[in-house]
Amino acid sequence: MPATPTNPDRRRWLDWVLGSWFAGVCGAVFFPVVRYLSPPEISEPPTLTVKAGPAATLAPNTGRLVPFGQKPALVVRLKNGELRAFAGTCTHLACTVQYRPDLEHIWCACHNGHYDLTGRNISGPPPKPLDSYEAHEQGDEIVISRRT
Numbered sequence: 261m262p263a264t265p266t267n268p269d270r271r272r273w274l275d276w277v278l279g280s281w282f283a284g285v286c287g288a289v290f291f292p293v294v295r296y297l298s299p300p301e302i303s304e305p306p307t308l309t310v311k312a313g314p315a316a317t318l319a320p321n322t323g324r325l326v327p328f329g330q331k332p333a334l335v336v337r338l339k340n341g342e343l344r345a346f347a348g349t350c351t352h353l354a355c356t357v358q359y360r361p362d363l364e365h366i367w368c369a370c371h372n373g374h375y376d377l378t379g380r381n382i383s384g385p386p387p388k389p390l391d392s393y394e395a396h397e398q399g400d401e402i403v404i405s406r407r408t
């Protein structure tokens with residue numbers, strides 16, 4: 261019995277259709293995975309000013325975390341009443357830092373990182389200082405701001 265003759269144009273067309281379908285399926289599967297693994301950078305405005313709560317409720321030698329753009333900020337009232345504000349995320353692996361009244365400095369609980377009250381990393385794994393922000397009282401509110 262003779263072999264059935266093949267039509268090269270039909271075969272090429274079928275290869276193209278199947279190849280296009282396969283490429284579409286791969287794109288539909290892998291594109292969301294790639295987007296998930298590398299999300300787009302969301303830029304923040306270079307200047308940001310936020311109200312950080314009533315000044316009267318932040319006693320000397322205490323700190324408070326407040327939302328500041330996409331990340332928290334830590335506002336601290338020193339024993340002498342001076343206000344200071346810093347980025348609220350550790351420079352090591354981005355855990356949230358807190359003020360420790362017993363140590364009188366900023367502490368990261370994740371890996372025992374310590375920062376002094378200028379934001380400088382003084383102990384533990386944090387590789388660099390915390391960003392510091394401007395903090396002051398405006399009326400009876402605390403206001404913190406970042407300028408770049």
Ligand code: FES
Binds near residue numbers: 350368371373384
């Ligand atoms: S995340 Fe803060 S010390 Fe590791």
